[in-house]
Amino acid sequence: MNDLTIGIGGAAGDGIDKSSETLAKSAARSGLYAYSFNSYQSVIRGGHIWLRLRIGQEKVYSQGDHLNALIALNQDSIERHAPEVESGGAILFNADKLKMNIPVRDNVLTVPLPIGKLLKPLGTVPPVVQNTVALGASMFLAGLEFEAIASVLTDTFSHKSQAIIDQNVGAAKAGYEYARENFVPLGYQWKFSHKRRPYITGNQAFSMGAVAGGCRFYSAYPMTPASGILTWMAEHAEQCGVVVKQMEDELAVANVAIGAGYAGVRSMCATSGGGFALMTEAIGLAGMIEAPVVFVEVQRGGPSTGIPTKTEQADLNQVYGASQGDFPRIIIAPRDPKDCFDSAVESFNLAEKYQCPVILISDLQLSEHPETIEPEDLTSNVPIDRGEIVTSWNEATQGRFKRYKLTKSGISPRTLPGTAETLYVAPSDEHDEEGVLISDVFCNQSLRRKVNERRMKKLDLALRDMPAPKIEGPANADVTLIGWGGTAGVIKEAVAELNASGVRANQLHFKYLLPFHAAEATATLKGCKRTIGVEMNSTGQFMRLLRAETGHAVSDHILKYDGEPFEPAQIAARVRDIIAGKPLSLDVTENEAREIAYHYVRVHLNEEVRPGKISKAAANGRGEAVWQIEVVHRETAAKQGELLVGVETGSTYSWQPVN
Amino acid sequence: MATIVELPIQGYESVVDPDWCPGCGDFAVLKSVKMAAAKAGVAPKDLVIVSGIGCSSNLPGFIHSYGVHSLHGRSIAVATGVRLANTDLKVVITGGDGDGYGIGIGHFIHAMRRNLDLTYVVMDNQIYGLTTGQASPTTDAGQITKSTPNGNVEMPINPLALAIVSGATYVARAFAGDPTQMADLIAGGLQHKGFALIDAFSPCVTYNKVNTYAFFKKRCYKLEDDKGYNNRDAGVALERSHEWGERIPIGLLYQHDKPTYESSEAVLRKGPLTKADMRLDEKVFQSLVEELI
Numbered sequence: 001m002n003d004l005t006i007g008i009g010g011a012a013g014d015g016i017d018k019s020s021e022t023l024a025k026s027a028a029r030s031g032l033y034a035y036s037f038n039s040y041q042s043v044i045r046g047g048h049i050w051l052r053l054r055i056g057q058e059k060v061y062s063q064g065d066h067l068n069a070l071i072a073l074n075q076d077s078i079e080r081h082a083p084e085v086e087s088g089g090a091i092l093f094n095a096d097k098l099k100m101n102i103p104v105r106d107n108v109l110t111v112p113l114p115i116g117k118l119l120k121p122l123g124t125v126p127p128v129v130q131n132t133v134a135l136g137a138s139m140f141l142a143g144l145e146f147e148a149i150a151s152v153l154t155d156t157f158s159h160k161s162q163a164i165i166d167q168n169v170g171a172a173k174a175g176y177e178y179a180r181e182n183f184v185p186l187g188y189q190w191k192f193s194h195k196r197r198p199y200i201t202g203n204q205a206f207s208m209g210a211v212a213g214g215c216r217f218y219s220a221y222p223m224t225p226a227s228g229i230l231t232w233m234a235e236h237a238e239q240c241g242v243v244v245k246q247m248e249d250e251l252a253v254a255n256v257a258i259g260a261g262y263a264g265v266r267s268m269c270a271t272s273g274g275g276f277a278l279m280t281e282a283i284g285l286a287g288m289i290e291a292p293v294v295f296v297e298v299q300r301g302g303p304s305t306g307i308p309t310k311t312e313q314a315d316l317n318q319v320y321g322a323s324q325g326d327f328p329r330i331i332i333a334p335r336d337p338k339d340c341f342d343s344a345v346e347s348f349n350l351a352e353k354y355q356c357p358v359i360l361i362s363d364l365q366l367s368e369h370p371e372t373i374e375p376e377d378l379t380s381n382v383p384i385d386r387g388e389i390v391t392s393w394n395e396a397t398q399g400r401f402k403r404y405k406l407t408k409s410g411i412s413p414r415t416l417p418g419t420a421e422t423l424y425v426a427p428s429d430e431h432d433e434e435g436v437l438i439s440d441v442f443c444n445q446s447l448r449r450k451v452n453e454r455r456m457k458k459l460d461l462a463l464r465d466m467p468a469p470k471i472e473g474p475a476n477a478d479v480t481l482i483g484w485g486g487t488a489g490v491i492k493e494a495v496a497e498l499n500a501s502g503v504r505a506n507q508l509h510f511k512y513l514l515p516f517h518a519a520e521a522t523a524t525l526k527g528c529k530r531t532i533g534v535e536m537n538s539t540g541q542f543m544r545l546l547r548a549e550t551g552h553a554v555s556d557h558i559l560k561y562d563g564e565p566f567e568p569a570q571i572a573a574r575v576r577d578i579i580a581g582k583p584l585s586l587d588v589t590e591n592e593a594r595e596i597a598y599h600y601v602r603v604h605l606n607e608e609v610r611p612g613k614i615s616k617a618a619a620n621g622r623g624e625a626v627w628q629i630e631v632v633h634r635e636t637a638a639k640q641g642e643l644l645v646g647v648e649t650g651s652t653y654s655w656q657p658v659n
Numbered sequence: 660m661a662t663i664v665e666l667p668i669q670g671y672e673s674v675v676d677p678d679w680c681p682g683c684g685d686f687a688v689l690k691s692v693k694m695a696a697a698k699a700g701v702a703p704k705d706l707v708i709v710s711g712i713g714c715s716s717n718l719p720g721f722i723h724s725y726g727v728h729s730l731h732g733r734s735i736a737v738a739t740g741v742r743l744a745n746t747d748l749k750v751v752i753t754g755g756d757g758d759g760y761g762i763g764i765g766h767f768i769h770a771m772r773r774n775l776d777l778t779y780v781v782m783d784n785q786i787y788g789l790t791t792g793q794a795s796p797t798t799d800a801g802q803i804t805k806s807t808p809n810g811n812v813e814m815p816i817n818p819l820a821l822a823i824v825s826g827a828t829y830v831a832r833a834f835a836g837d838p839t840q841m842a843d844l845i846a847g848g849l850q851h852k853g854f855a856l857i858d859a860f861s862p863c864v865t866y867n868k869v870n871t872y873a874f875f876k877k878r879c880y881k882l883e884d885d886k887g888y889n890n891r892d893a894g895v896a897l898e899r900s901h902e903w904g905e906r907i908p909i910g911l912l913y914q915h916d917k918p919t920y921e922s923s924e925a926v927l928r929k930g931p932l933t934k935a936d937m938r939l940d941e942k943v944f945q946s947l948v949e950e951l952i
Binding site: 025028029196197198199200204208211212214216217219236237238239240241242243245247248249251252254255256257258259260261262263264265266267281282285289375378379380384416417418419420421423424425426427428429435436437440441 | 674675678703704705707708709712717719720723724725726727728729730732733736737738739740741742743744745747748765766768769924925926927929932933935936937938939940941943944945946947948951952
């Protein structure tokens with residue numbers, strides 16, 4: 001056993017994220033790998049929050065599809081997730097408040113923690129310290145080192161008093177000792193290398209890559225899931241010498257970044273789909289005046305306000321088509337947090353070298369989930385290439401400066417305001433080599449053609465700076481999974497699972513989306529036997545692009561657009577079904593029906609009840625089969641009524657209380 | 660205070676001639692901007708003129724300086740970026756009433772409350788000229804235009820009142836019929852530390868047959884001639900900003916000394932961003948990494 005997934009369930013405001021971070025950093029300090037994903041709702045307090053933290057001896061690439069331990073912070077979390085805990089696992093909860101009221105699998109350890117008693121020696125503590133007791137207990141059960149969590153808690157509270165540090169370390173110790181005295185560990189045998197690995201989100205990596213890469217201006221308007229970049233930048237602004245400007249809207253955000261880029265500062269802004277829609281016109285301006293700016297688009301579930309705290313990859317069409325007219329733009333879709341760091345560095349060099357907007361497209365999962373990376377992945381010693389900047393000019397000997405000179409490479413010499421004798425106006429109108437408008441009095445046809453051609457030519461050159469995608473995994477596979485951006489890790493794990501189960505599979509993952517490696521991709525795809533497009537949207541946006549660029553139509557699609565990220569087993573199972581010719585069922589599953597029922601009873605009924613037995617029944621005059629969900633009393637399990645949910649439509653038909 | 664060395668106006672001459680209609684008020688504004696820059700001693704290479712879209716927004720092309728002829732309504736945002744990137748530059752924004760008080764009004768208000776050191780010259784002709792004569796945000800109620808054939812039913816914006824309540828620290832109004840006064844007011848704005856608005860009546864001789872040179876000549880009076888007027892009093896200025904009809908005030912309506920955004924931004928106290936080291940200090944970087952462990 002070298003792979004452990006711990007689930008933490010509770011309500012918003014319970015401190016779930018912070019608890020997970022403490023646990024993950026503790027494992028990481030011991031030299032293990034960690035990856036977590038928090039499935040949260042768009043509420044500040046309440047709702048059901050479900051976080052999974054996966055710890056591995058080797059690198060883990062997703063939150064996985066297992067559950068080995070559950071830390072339940074409320075009764076709902078026990079009922080919803082305890083049955084998922086696999087044999088050999090454990091369920092930890094506060095015995096003062098919560099009860100095991102639901103059957104669990106065989107050989108699952110129930111760990112009721114007498115939190116009040118354990119915390120009593122520590123005096124009055126804030127409620128969140130209760131979580132720390134459970135963390136301590138889980139450290140023991142998982143075979144992790146107590147010293148690691150003690151050091152993490154000490155560092156976390158180092159800015160507070162010694163009393164606070166003692167309280168937290170004491171709470172963890174109490175939990176650890178209680179578990180040691182009363183339970184046997186779950187049997188995980190770890191090899192601790194004690195290589196201290198950074199535990200980093202995509203948004204943190206974007207931010208750190210940006211400041212290492214010379215970004216000194218950042219603008220934003222708060223929007224989930226891009227706000228993490230704003231928060232990081234604001235916190236570290238002074239330390240890193242970055243002017244961080246929250247603007248009144250995304251129109252301003254994009255344009256202020258363009259102004260800064262034009263004036264010669266490496267500038268970046270970030271947003272999600274809705275904010276990016278407002279930035280659209282400005283992206284064309286950056287393309288037209290050839291101002292270097294980096295835009296980060298962190299996708300969330302759309303359309304419109306959509307599902308703001310859920311993940312999706314459905315903004316590809318938007319970033320591709322953003323703004324009117326033809327102009328060069330570069331679109332990069334990093335695959336993991338390490339790649340977010342590298343891509344941020346790279347994007348500033350590309351933006352200045354090719355004097356065009358660069359769009360980094362991420363998604364909620366990639367931007368917000370933390371994972372361990374190697375310490376050497378983060379370095380301040382990064383390449384900085386500002387491209388061609390003219391710093392002095394002599395008009396008498398060199399002639400008038402041409403900011404938009406027609407060159408063979410497509411790149412014109414750039415100059416920054418303040419430089420003598422290179423004065424020019426950067427116009428959004430079409431313009432000649434000196435920046436003089438050709439749009440108004442004489443729309444010079446040949447000149448218009450030439451300047452348009454010159455601008456677009458920059459992309460041919462830019463493509464040479466980017467490595468082409470390559471097949472990952474075994475050659476001569478029977479099936480190739482194609483993806484882009486943040487799903488690289490989960491597809492990698494699905495491929496491994498398929499190969500382990502006898503399906504010869506590999507993957508082809510795309511990072512550079514524009515310019516596109518059409519020739520290389522076409523050649524690679526010719527060698528693929530069967531291709532399946534895997535992406536998080538409902539229409540296969542990337543596969544359509546792939547077809548446009550290469551003529552290759554994927555054999556099948558695996559599309560997910562329910563807001564939750566892919567799990568490796570889901571992908572692998574669907575691949576097997578596709579190979580077996582099994583059609584995809586779009587029906588509401590039993591688990592989904594239970595979740596619908598949970599939400600229903602919490603909103604319309606009370607805290608005393610929960611969904612019980614679920615069975616599928618025939619149409620009963622409703623034109624579709626239905627899920628019959630018994631609602632039972634939490635304590636007595638006595639039936640209180642029945643809820644019907646359509647299997648095909650997902651519609652909630654009726655609530656029938658028992659008389 | 661640094662001594663101001665006036666510069667020759669010839670230094671601002673562009674190779675491009677304006678393509679405005681003969682008689683357009685914008686010619687006077689262009690001349691005034693050049694005079695003001697020369698008077699305030701802002702060298703062409705250190706001057707960045709940012710405009711939006713519209714007849715008047717073509718102005719940066721007609722003056723020898725750096726500039727961005729940006730998007731409709733976004734000039735203030737672009738100018739904010741230029742200014743924050745390089746505080747050694749003087750940044751002037753030029754544009755029309757539609758650009759600034761219509762599509763760009765959000766940025767206008769926020770830039771004023773920030774008190775950025777920007778000088779904003781609005782060529783206010785109370786009409787959309789480049790699109791051939793539709794009602795603008797400053798078109799008078801009742802006026803017939805292409806988009807209001809039965810008379811404009813909306814109240815016009817009062818840019819001066821808006822500026823005073825939004826935190827602008829230099830609020831003036833000029834008239835294209837008096838380019839010398841206009842140049843003085845713009846120069847005053849350039850020298851003022853903070854956000855300066857100069858709302859310049861710049862008659863559209865083609866599409867606005869109401870707010871003509873004659874209309875303003877008859878009504879405008881200079882605030883400097885009103886000896887009792889105190890332009891340091893926001894209440895007095897706000898009251899005077901509503902004067903419209905038979906008498907319309909021009910001149911410096913309001914001025915107030917307040918720290919600029921730039922002076923309050925800790926990072927900028929170390930000097931312009933364009934001169935900052937692009938390499939991050941290794942110690943700083945390592946402390947960022949340490950936060951993640």
